[in-house]
Amino acid sequence: MWSQQSERVVGRAIQLAICLIFFAGVYTRNLSVLVNAVVALSATFLPAILRRDWQIRLHPFLGMWLAMAVLLHAIGMLGPYHYIDWWDHVTHTLSATVVAAVGYTTARAIDEYSDAVYFPDRFMFVYILLFTLAAGVFWEVLEFGARLAADAVGMEAILVQYGLGDTIIDLVFDSVGAALVALFGTSPLTETIDSLTEHLERTRT
Structure with missing residues:
Protein backbone atom coordinates (compact mmCIF):
# COMPACT_ATOMS: atom_id res chain seq x y z
CA MET A 1 0.00 0.00 0.00
CA TRP A 2 2.73 2.45 0.98
CA SER A 3 5.67 2.90 -1.39
CA GLN A 4 8.71 5.16 -1.46
CA GLN A 5 7.11 6.96 -4.40
CA SER A 6 4.08 7.72 -2.24
CA GLU A 7 6.38 8.88 0.54
CA ARG A 8 8.22 11.22 -1.84
CA VAL A 9 5.01 12.74 -3.21
CA VAL A 10 3.43 13.25 0.22
CA GLY A 11 6.75 14.39 1.66
CA ARG A 12 7.24 17.07 -1.01
CA ALA A 13 3.68 18.31 -0.46
CA ILE A 14 4.29 18.56 3.29
CA GLN A 15 7.62 20.32 2.76
CA LEU A 16 5.89 22.83 0.49
CA ALA A 17 3.21 23.41 3.13
CA ILE A 18 5.89 24.00 5.79
CA CYS A 19 7.67 26.45 3.48
CA LEU A 20 4.41 28.37 3.12
CA ILE A 21 4.12 28.44 6.91
CA PHE A 22 7.67 29.80 7.06
CA PHE A 23 6.82 32.61 4.66
CA ALA A 24 3.68 33.31 6.68
CA GLY A 25 5.95 33.75 9.69
CA VAL A 26 8.15 36.11 7.69
CA TYR A 27 5.14 38.12 6.56
CA THR A 28 3.72 38.40 10.07
CA ARG A 29 7.18 38.77 11.67
CA ASN A 30 6.34 35.92 14.04
CA LEU A 31 9.57 34.44 15.39
CA SER A 32 7.90 31.37 16.92
CA VAL A 33 6.34 30.43 13.56
CA LEU A 34 9.67 30.96 11.78
CA VAL A 35 11.76 28.87 14.17
CA ASN A 36 9.27 26.02 14.42
CA ALA A 37 8.84 25.93 10.62
CA VAL A 38 12.61 25.65 10.13
CA VAL A 39 12.87 22.84 12.69
CA ALA A 40 9.87 21.05 11.15
CA LEU A 41 11.28 21.33 7.63
CA SER A 42 14.65 20.00 8.81
CA ALA A 43 12.94 16.99 10.40
CA THR A 44 11.30 16.00 7.10
CA PHE A 45 14.76 15.35 5.62
CA LEU A 46 15.78 12.98 8.43
CA PRO A 47 14.46 9.74 6.81
CA ALA A 48 16.39 10.45 3.60
CA ILE A 49 19.57 11.15 5.58
CA LEU A 50 19.21 7.90 7.54
CA ARG A 51 18.75 5.94 4.32
CA ARG A 52 21.63 7.61 2.51
CA ASP A 53 24.28 7.94 5.23
CA TRP A 54 23.44 5.05 7.54
CA GLN A 55 21.83 2.66 5.03
CA ILE A 56 18.85 2.33 7.38
CA ARG A 57 15.80 0.76 5.76
CA LEU A 58 12.69 2.68 6.77
CA HIS A 59 9.13 1.73 5.99
CA PRO A 60 7.74 4.51 3.72
CA PHE A 61 4.87 5.01 6.14
CA LEU A 62 7.32 6.05 8.86
CA GLY A 63 8.68 8.95 6.82
CA MET A 64 5.18 10.20 6.08
CA TRP A 65 4.16 9.81 9.71
CA LEU A 66 7.11 11.92 10.90
CA ALA A 67 6.40 14.57 8.26
CA MET A 68 2.73 14.73 9.24
CA ALA A 69 3.61 15.12 12.93
CA VAL A 70 5.93 18.07 12.34
CA LEU A 71 3.51 19.63 9.84
CA LEU A 72 0.66 19.66 12.36
CA HIS A 73 2.99 21.20 14.94
CA ALA A 74 4.05 23.93 12.51
CA ILE A 75 0.41 24.63 11.62
CA GLY A 76 -0.40 24.83 15.31
CA MET A 77 2.04 27.70 15.73
CA LEU A 78 -0.08 29.75 13.31
CA GLY A 79 -2.97 29.79 15.77
CA PRO A 80 -4.66 26.40 16.28
CA TYR A 81 -2.70 25.86 19.50
CA HIS A 82 -4.44 28.94 20.88
CA TYR A 83 -7.93 28.54 19.38
CA ILE A 84 -8.55 24.79 19.00
Whole structure:
Protein backbone atom coordinates (compact mmCIF):
# COMPACT_ATOMS: atom_id res chain seq x y z
CA MET A 1 0.00 0.00 0.00
CA TRP A 2 2.73 2.45 0.98
CA SER A 3 5.67 2.90 -1.39
CA GLN A 4 8.71 5.16 -1.46
CA GLN A 5 7.11 6.96 -4.40
CA SER A 6 4.08 7.72 -2.24
CA GLU A 7 6.38 8.88 0.54
CA ARG A 8 8.22 11.22 -1.84
CA VAL A 9 5.01 12.74 -3.21
CA VAL A 10 3.43 13.25 0.22
CA GLY A 11 6.75 14.39 1.66
CA ARG A 12 7.24 17.07 -1.01
CA ALA A 13 3.68 18.31 -0.46
CA ILE A 14 4.29 18.56 3.29
CA GLN A 15 7.62 20.32 2.76
CA LEU A 16 5.89 22.83 0.49
CA ALA A 17 3.21 23.41 3.13
CA ILE A 18 5.89 24.00 5.79
CA CYS A 19 7.67 26.45 3.48
CA LEU A 20 4.41 28.37 3.12
CA ILE A 21 4.12 28.44 6.91
CA PHE A 22 7.67 29.80 7.06
CA PHE A 23 6.82 32.61 4.66
CA ALA A 24 3.68 33.31 6.68
CA GLY A 25 5.95 33.75 9.69
CA VAL A 26 8.15 36.11 7.69
CA TYR A 27 5.14 38.12 6.56
CA THR A 28 3.72 38.40 10.07
CA ARG A 29 7.18 38.77 11.67
CA ASN A 30 6.34 35.92 14.04
CA LEU A 31 9.57 34.44 15.39
CA SER A 32 7.90 31.37 16.92
CA VAL A 33 6.34 30.43 13.56
CA LEU A 34 9.67 30.96 11.78
CA VAL A 35 11.76 28.87 14.17
CA ASN A 36 9.27 26.02 14.42
CA ALA A 37 8.84 25.93 10.62
CA VAL A 38 12.61 25.65 10.13
CA VAL A 39 12.87 22.84 12.69
CA ALA A 40 9.87 21.05 11.15
CA LEU A 41 11.28 21.33 7.63
CA SER A 42 14.65 20.00 8.81
CA ALA A 43 12.94 16.99 10.40
CA THR A 44 11.30 16.00 7.10
CA PHE A 45 14.76 15.35 5.62
CA LEU A 46 15.78 12.98 8.43
CA PRO A 47 14.46 9.74 6.81
CA ALA A 48 16.39 10.45 3.60
CA ILE A 49 19.57 11.15 5.58
CA LEU A 50 19.21 7.90 7.54
CA ARG A 51 18.75 5.94 4.32
CA ARG A 52 21.63 7.61 2.51
CA ASP A 53 24.28 7.94 5.23
CA TRP A 54 23.44 5.05 7.54
CA GLN A 55 21.83 2.66 5.03
CA ILE A 56 18.85 2.33 7.38
CA ARG A 57 15.80 0.76 5.76
CA LEU A 58 12.69 2.68 6.77
CA HIS A 59 9.13 1.73 5.99
CA PRO A 60 7.74 4.51 3.72
CA PHE A 61 4.87 5.01 6.14
CA LEU A 62 7.32 6.05 8.86
CA GLY A 63 8.68 8.95 6.82
CA MET A 64 5.18 10.20 6.08
CA TRP A 65 4.16 9.81 9.71
CA LEU A 66 7.11 11.92 10.90
CA ALA A 67 6.40 14.57 8.26
CA MET A 68 2.73 14.73 9.24
CA ALA A 69 3.61 15.12 12.93
CA VAL A 70 5.93 18.07 12.34
CA LEU A 71 3.51 19.63 9.84
CA LEU A 72 0.66 19.66 12.36
CA HIS A 73 2.99 21.20 14.94
CA ALA A 74 4.05 23.93 12.51
CA ILE A 75 0.41 24.63 11.62
CA GLY A 76 -0.40 24.83 15.31
CA MET A 77 2.04 27.70 15.73
CA LEU A 78 -0.08 29.75 13.31
CA GLY A 79 -2.97 29.79 15.77
CA PRO A 80 -4.66 26.40 16.28
CA TYR A 81 -2.70 25.86 19.50
CA HIS A 82 -4.44 28.94 20.88
CA TYR A 83 -7.93 28.54 19.38
CA ILE A 84 -8.55 24.79 19.00
CA ASP A 85 -8.58 22.92 22.29
CA TRP A 86 -7.84 19.46 20.88
CA TRP A 87 -5.05 20.49 18.49
CA ASP A 88 -2.38 20.19 21.17
CA HIS A 89 -3.68 16.74 22.10
CA VAL A 90 -3.38 15.51 18.51
CA THR A 91 0.14 16.85 18.01
CA HIS A 92 1.37 15.44 21.31
CA THR A 93 -0.08 12.03 20.51
CA LEU A 94 1.48 11.97 17.05
CA SER A 95 4.83 13.23 18.30
CA ALA A 96 4.76 10.65 21.09
CA THR A 97 4.28 7.84 18.56
CA VAL A 98 7.39 9.03 16.71
CA VAL A 99 9.42 9.20 19.94
CA ALA A 100 8.14 5.78 21.02
CA ALA A 101 9.07 4.30 17.64
CA VAL A 102 12.61 5.68 17.95
CA GLY A 103 12.98 4.33 21.48
CA TYR A 104 11.61 0.90 20.58
CA THR A 105 13.71 0.56 17.43
CA THR A 106 16.92 1.53 19.21
CA ALA A 107 16.33 -0.82 22.14
CA ARG A 108 15.39 -3.77 19.92
CA ALA A 109 18.43 -3.22 17.70
CA ILE A 110 20.72 -3.23 20.75
CA ASP A 111 18.94 -6.35 22.01
CA GLU A 112 19.60 -8.18 18.73
CA TYR A 113 23.13 -6.81 18.37
CA SER A 114 24.48 -7.68 21.81
CA ASP A 115 24.33 -11.10 23.47
CA ALA A 116 24.82 -9.36 26.82
CA VAL A 117 21.47 -7.55 26.52
CA TYR A 118 18.02 -9.11 26.63
CA PHE A 119 14.75 -7.18 26.75
CA PRO A 120 11.62 -9.30 27.41
CA ASP A 121 8.41 -8.28 25.66
CA ARG A 122 6.76 -7.19 28.92
CA PHE A 123 9.74 -5.01 29.73
CA MET A 124 9.60 -3.45 26.26
CA PHE A 125 6.03 -2.29 26.83
CA VAL A 126 7.01 -0.53 30.07
CA TYR A 127 10.22 0.76 28.49
CA ILE A 128 8.35 2.39 25.59
CA LEU A 129 6.02 4.16 28.01
CA LEU A 130 8.86 5.37 30.26
CA PHE A 131 11.07 6.41 27.35
CA THR A 132 8.28 8.44 25.77
CA LEU A 133 7.25 10.04 29.06
CA ALA A 134 10.88 10.98 29.77
CA ALA A 135 11.08 12.67 26.37
CA GLY A 136 7.74 14.36 27.09
CA VAL A 137 8.98 15.70 30.42
CA PHE A 138 12.13 17.00 28.72
CA TRP A 139 9.99 18.77 26.12
CA GLU A 140 7.79 20.35 28.79
CA VAL A 141 10.86 21.59 30.66
CA LEU A 142 12.17 22.99 27.38
CA GLU A 143 8.88 24.81 26.80
CA PHE A 144 8.96 26.22 30.33
CA GLY A 145 12.56 27.34 29.96
CA ALA A 146 11.83 28.95 26.59
CA ARG A 147 8.92 30.84 28.15
CA LEU A 148 11.08 32.11 31.03
CA ALA A 149 13.90 33.12 28.69
CA ALA A 150 11.47 34.95 26.38
CA ASP A 151 9.90 36.82 29.31
CA ALA A 152 13.34 37.75 30.62
CA VAL A 153 14.42 39.40 27.37
CA GLY A 154 10.99 40.73 26.44
CA MET A 155 10.55 38.56 23.35
CA GLU A 156 7.77 36.33 22.09
CA ALA A 157 8.15 32.73 23.28
CA ILE A 158 9.24 30.26 20.59
CA LEU A 159 7.40 27.38 22.28
CA VAL A 160 3.90 27.47 23.78
CA GLN A 161 3.46 26.61 27.48
CA TYR A 162 0.15 27.07 29.32
CA GLY A 163 0.90 25.98 32.86
CA LEU A 164 1.00 22.87 35.05
CA GLY A 165 -2.48 21.62 34.14
CA ASP A 166 -1.64 21.75 30.44
CA THR A 167 1.63 19.93 31.11
CA ILE A 168 -0.15 17.05 32.86
CA ILE A 169 -2.63 16.71 29.99
CA ASP A 170 0.22 16.75 27.48
CA LEU A 171 1.93 13.89 29.32
CA VAL A 172 -1.33 11.93 29.33
CA PHE A 173 -1.53 12.16 25.54
CA ASP A 174 2.17 11.33 25.32
CA SER A 175 1.29 8.12 27.16
CA VAL A 176 -1.53 7.45 24.70
CA GLY A 177 0.88 7.74 21.77
CA ALA A 178 3.39 5.44 23.47
CA ALA A 179 0.70 2.86 24.23
CA LEU A 180 -0.48 2.89 20.59
CA VAL A 181 3.04 2.08 19.39
CA ALA A 182 3.56 -0.57 22.08
CA LEU A 183 0.29 -2.30 21.23
CA PHE A 184 -0.05 -1.88 17.46
CA GLY A 185 2.93 -0.09 15.93
CA THR A 186 5.92 -2.41 16.32
CA SER A 187 5.38 -4.51 13.17
CA PRO A 188 6.30 -1.77 10.62
CA LEU A 189 9.54 -1.23 12.55
CA THR A 190 10.90 -4.76 12.03
CA GLU A 191 12.89 -4.00 8.88
CA THR A 192 14.26 -0.82 10.41
CA ILE A 193 15.41 -2.75 13.48
CA ASP A 194 17.19 -5.30 11.28
CA SER A 195 18.97 -2.62 9.25
CA LEU A 196 19.98 -0.70 12.38
CA THR A 197 21.41 -3.93 13.81
CA GLU A 198 23.36 -4.40 10.58
CA HIS A 199 24.65 -0.84 10.89
CA LEU A 200 25.88 -1.58 14.41
CA GLU A 201 27.63 -4.68 13.10
CA ARG A 202 29.33 -2.66 10.34
CA THR A 203 30.40 -0.04 12.85
CA ARG A 204 31.97 -2.67 15.10
CA THR A 205 33.79 -4.23 12.15
